[in-house]
Amino acid sequence: MTILQSIEAALAAFVTFVWGPPLLVLLVGGGLYLLIVSRARPYRHLGHSIDLLLGRYDDAHDPGQVSHRQALSTALSGTLGLGNIAGVAIAISTGGPGAIFWMWVTALVGVATKFYTATLSVMYRGRDADGELQGGPMYVIREGLGRRWMPLAILFAIAGLCGMLPLFQSNQTVQLLRESFAEPWGMVGADGSLLFDVAVGLVLAIAALLVIAGRIQRIGKFAERIVPAMVLFYLALTLIVIGSFWQEVPAAFALIFTDAFSGQAAAGGALGAVIATGISRGAFSNEAGIGTESLAHGAAKTREPVREGVVAMLGPIIDTLLICTCTALVILLAGDWQHGGGIEGVSLTAAAFAQVFGSWGPLLLLLMVLPLAFSTMVTFWYYGVKCFVFLFGSRWQSVYTAFYLGLIVIGAVASLAAVNSIIIGMYAIMAIPTMVSTLLLAQRVNRAAHDYFCALAGQTVPKRQGGLNRRGEKT
Template sequence: MFSSKWIPASVAGVAILFYAQLAQAQESGMDKAINETIAPISNVIAGAIFYSVSIGDIEFPLIVGWLVLAATIFTLYFGFVQFRMFGHAIALVKGDYSNPDDAGEVSHFQALTTALSGTVGLGNIAGVAVAISIGGPGATFWMILAGLLGMASKFTECTLGVKYRNEYPDGRVSGGPMYYLTKGLSEQGKPGLGRILAIVFSICCIGGAVGGGNMFQANQAFQQIVNVTGGEQSFIANSGWLFGLIMAAIVGMVIIGGIKSIAKVTEKIVPFMAVIYMVSGLIIIGMNIEHVGDAFYRIFDGAFTGAGVAGGTVGALIQGFKRAAFSNEAGIGSAAIAHSAVRTKEPITEGYVALLEPFIDTVVICTMTAVVITISGQLQTDLTGVELTSAAYATAFTWFPLVLAVAVVLFAFSTMLSWSYYGLKAWTYLVGEGKGKEMIFKGFFCLCVILGASMNLGPVIDFSDAMIFAMALPNVIGLYFLMPVVKREANQYWQKIDRGEIRKVKDIEAESARAR
């Protein structure tokens, strides 16, 4: 029906024709027309999803409380699994228990990097800067705490993702909240509720994938490139369509190959960009080692005194919790879609692997950003967002804004790859499996890359952000019902290890060598 070269060729061909209309439409106000059309819907939905209550002078979004409360409940219910099983999670990622004959499409490490590529991004660079510029260094403490709690949420949802996934004869798999909501709640005698929650989740996931996971990423990557090449005077300032076309072609060439192709790219990009960012941060910390003690004092002191920031202690807490929730997406359910593709016959193993995500994303990378900003002295300026992070790193490396621009593009690219898969699986859940149906979504996704880079669609992005967090409503409801299933899987897994039914690969190989 479609050739394997369909997406790149189609995107390039359609985009060239599309640009002529786009350029003309922009002059006549296409941005304005789309914004005015979407704004009324976006305002209502975003207002409902991000409904906030006033705590003193600070507004606290209830959706953040929903996620943090769920993470706390899962932490207690599973006996602080994120701390007890951290070492075992590392062993699984290393492949110590891997069996290449198990059903699935990617390794534990590839599943982890694919999911990380969807969460490690602009939030780690710009979001942290916003959080501590408003909530002070103390917000970092609460951000770390929320990240640690979120590890239990990822453990729960990713275990269920593998447990209830669909496995097809050709080796492909489909999994995620839409499947465990349907199958899991059906097992509990609630098929109607499960189906409704799964449909709501899928619709929100598609909306979030196209907007926040695609158009916003393309837009911000383009803006960063423009900023470091001269701003409004940049040679590329009015060529968002060209940047979007290039990004769309590259994204198309990767996602045509499905999760295996995406995983092969993300397993290289994610460690690379994380290492560049973290090494730069460590060098700056090393150059300012005499200020590190003071930075951590300000983080702990600010967490409990809230000195010098709006809302005091509560303000710091709220900003920290918000940043963690927005950064690692624990409880959103998106990561369970990527982890469902893992090669394993023990669902609980991927739950253990997944709990590493919030640790890497929030506890390590976000904290690194916060410490660098704190010791740089840039908090005393009027900068915020990515400009604050860029200025903080530039105190040691004047050329760092260029590195940051590359990092933003890589972050955006990897996020688009992951969210293309999330949106695709939500799409096929609603319309059914099939190559043709998949190609329709992939083609549309690539065209939205061009649109995102070319236009200023504020309400569209607000709408997509609301869609991403709306995913948490049906997902967490389902997780509460299915917590006992996860506990049962964990008990059965460790019983198998105790009986010697599951052993490390090196032990099996040693036994085989002795037998020979």
């Protein structure tokens, strides 16, 4: 066994350990608990999120840096793209079709989880080293739970630094660009791919620098322009593929449901492997309960925390229930997933598109993946730098930025198996402080939500004994 293989095996063992039953119960069970204690109230107000996205409640004088629409676009840019294309392919190649069912489960309960985490990210915003108002799990823990819970805040920030790296996006973007464009056109051969990969990595790093120089405001505007257009473009492509195999669609859904409880397609045929793979990939897809999305939603311009919670609920619906389902159907209907071996990423999705669109299939996929993958890279920089500043202050922020840009180049030539394990493992670590703090503060969100929705409906908000402030706390 080579050193690289040993590292990959150790990282795979780490992922298996951290994504064990305790974490699965915390994420899914915690999300189900939040759904129950909220009495499904968030699900009943999805229509209100559309009004918020249309700017009907925007106020330029509200605290924050970006609009509701830009905050959601930024959060989605961190999940859409390779997380929903390569991520779904990896879920199927390692956990079988049944893993998709468990991704759906994470999304259904994730709607409630995101409502709570995003609401808290505005409710308990705190000042960073420069005195700027920031949101995110580490600030929720510090401001909402107090200093004695700071170890949890530090744990999230450390895991965020490691989990919000651009390795996966860079790796899969370069792979798709090489396989769908460079190799067919004879630009690279078997021995020349390394130089090509490094060159593309450098171009991506330089382009990322131009965007992140404008911080969250420029990232938000960039995501607001890119994300909606690419979502519609991808949905159009996938619906054409699905329509080409329309007679087999019922069988594909049946396969997802039956395999979800049999585990026959998973490595070793273990049902636990299917569930763990589906939930971990679902978490990577929609980030519900992980906490990264709170870093974006915490920057929203609003004085009403519940509003951002309502907006955030759309995330799991768009990226997992809609985009991931379309990707899964494309892969299953094309049938290439049955002939692969080991972990397969974006190449599996590209092969499925090639069956319908021929040589144009991977190129069409590339047109969608490139802007979304790039937007994820710049969004992850924002997430990472917030964690870095929380831990070390803003003095060395430029050092982190240089390190991050260098990792874009390294990710272009890194091992997919190792990259996948690092990211998924860190997502598990981030979920612990996020879910623990959310569950501890859930009742404060419930009180704030009750008062907000009563006021929205024109009802008299009952005065609570002792009084409450805007955070739902007793005064």
